[in-house]
Amino acid sequence: MKTFPLKISSPEGDLFHGEAVKLIVRGVEGELAVLAGHIPFVTPVKTCDCKVELEDGEEKIGTTDGGLLTVSGEKVVLLSGSFAWKE
Amino acid sequence: MGADIKQLRTRIKSVDSTLHLTKAMGLVASSKIRRATESMNRGKEYAAALTETVEQLSTYEECRKSPYMKATDGDRLCLLVVAGDRGLAGGYNANIFRLLKEYPDAEIIPVGKRACDRFPGKLLYAEHFTYADAKEIADRICREFIEGKFDRFGVVCTKYISLMSQEAYVRWLLPLQMSESAKSVSAVFEPDEITVLNAVIPEYVAGMVVASVKESFAGEVAARRVAMDSAGKNAQEMIDRLGLEYNRARQGAITQEITEIVAGSGS
Numbered sequence: 419m420k421t422f423p424l425k426i427s428s429p430e431g432d433l434f435h436g437e438a439v440k441l442i443v444r445g446v447e448g449e450l451a452v453l454a455g456h457i458p459f460v461t462p463v464k465t466c467d468c469k470v471e472l473e474d475g476e477e478k479i480g481t482t483d484g485g486l487l488t489v490s491g492e493k494v495v496l497l498s499g500s501f502a503w504k505e
Numbered sequence: 506m507g508a509d510i511k512q513l514r515t516r517i518k519s520v521d522s523t524l525h526l527t528k529a530m531g532l533v534a535s536s537k538i539r540r541a542t543e544s545m546n547r548g549k550e551y552a553a554a555l556t557e558t559v560e561q562l563s564t565y566e567e568c569r570k571s572p573y574m575k576a577t578d579g580d581r582l583c584l585l586v587v588a589g590d591r592g593l594a595g596g597y598n599a600n601i602f603r604l605l606k607e608y609p610d611a612e613i614i615p616v617g618k619r620a621c622d623r624f625p626g627k628l629l630y631a632e633h634f635t636y637a638d639a640k641e642i643a644d645r646i647c648r649e650f651i652e653g654k655f656d657r658f659g660v661v662c663t664k665y666i667s668l669m670s671q672e673a674y675v676r677w678l679l680p681l682q683m684s685e686s687a688k689s690v691s692a693v694f695e696p697d698e699i700t701v702l703n704a705v706i707p708e709y710v711a712g713m714v715v716a717s718v719k720e721s722f723a724g725e726v727a728a729r730r731v732a733m734d735s736a737g738k739n740a741q742e743m744i745d746r747l748g749l750e751y752n753r754a755r756q757g758a759i760t761q762e763i764t765e766i767v768a769g770s771g772s
Contacts, residue, residue, distance in 0.1 A: 425554065427550060427551050427555075428711060429547070429548055429551050429552060429636045429639075429716070430547055430551075431547025431548075431550050432547075432550050432551075432554075434538065434646060437570065443755055445695055446695065446696060447695050447696060448683065448701075450566070457692075457693060458691065458692035458693065459692055459693045459694075459695070460562065460692055460693070460694050460695070460701050460747040461694070461695040461701065462700075462701060462704040462705065476650055479591060485708070486701075486704070486705050488558050488562065489559070489562045489692075490692070492644075495557075495558060497551070497558060497705075497712075499636055499640060499706065499711065499712075500636060
């Protein structure tokens with residue numbers, strides 16, 4: 419699977435910085451998944467569970483309290499006011 | 506002579522207790538430094554990511570119509586002042602308030618006990634400042650900015666340059682500065698550019714405020730440590746000098762007593 423650089427940042431610092439295969443969040447217009455090669459895209463994110471699929475198949479789930487998702491040509495950034503990984 | 510010795514002894518005792526105090530405060534500050542700088546760095550990462558995103562957003566044509574980007578000629582200012590929670594931190598608080606004197610007519614939102622003592626407002630401690638506090642302030646600021654209650658918003662805070670040096674400065678946040686360097690690229694906005702930008706600005710302001718408060722707090726702790734170090738050194742010097750004086754006075758008294766005894770026995 420192709421991967422893309424993902425950064426999840428909150429006031430507590432960068433909570434994820436690395437390669438990911440897939441990211442699922444809930445945007446204002448509905449749930450969406452980001453894969454490698456996504457077009458440049460910007461949307462506010464609602465309070466939701468956020469799934470990150472890694473290259474080795476591992477799936478990480480976190481909760482974000484709103485935020486902003488930016489997909490630019492080279493990377494994907496999720497900015498969140500408060501974000502926590504689920505154990 | 507006897508009274509002199511007693512006076513010196515009391516002074517040595519009092520300087521010694523000051524030395525203990527400065528030592529303890531220095532220790533507390535150094536134990537807090539690590540946590541404060543870590544927290545500052547995390548805040549900086551978020552601020553950097555936010556700035557990058559907002560800079561990118563501001564390059565889109567549509568976003569330039571946002572009320573947040575309209576620069577006005579007015580000079581009504583709103584300033585968030587970040588000062589320390591306690592004193593005894595060298596020039597830390599004084600530098601902030603000195604800088605603030607340049608803006609006498611600004612509306613002030615205080616953060617940190619020392620600032621809250623001077624200006625009316627909710628008591629917020631810089632050490633325990635959270636994102637939720639910042640968001641509350643940012644939402645209000647953004648609303649009032651759009652309503653046109655003031656023309657510029659900035660944060661008076663302290664830049665942490667190193668453990669030894671910090672500098673007070675004003676970080677202007679609103680209206681947004683258009684960046685020249687970022688290159689314009691097209692992107693899809695959902696639902697549309699203005700909604701996205703208007704949703705992200707309060708987050709941006711809150712993020713920058715949190716980062717500034719964290720950086721200032723790291724500066725406060727570092728300034729206190731350095732101040733306490735030098736105060737401790739001064740106290741030690743003073744004790745040494747007083748000790749010398751005390752011994753000299755004691756020696757003088759003994760010599761005089763001996764002279765008197767010898768003189769008495771000789772007659």
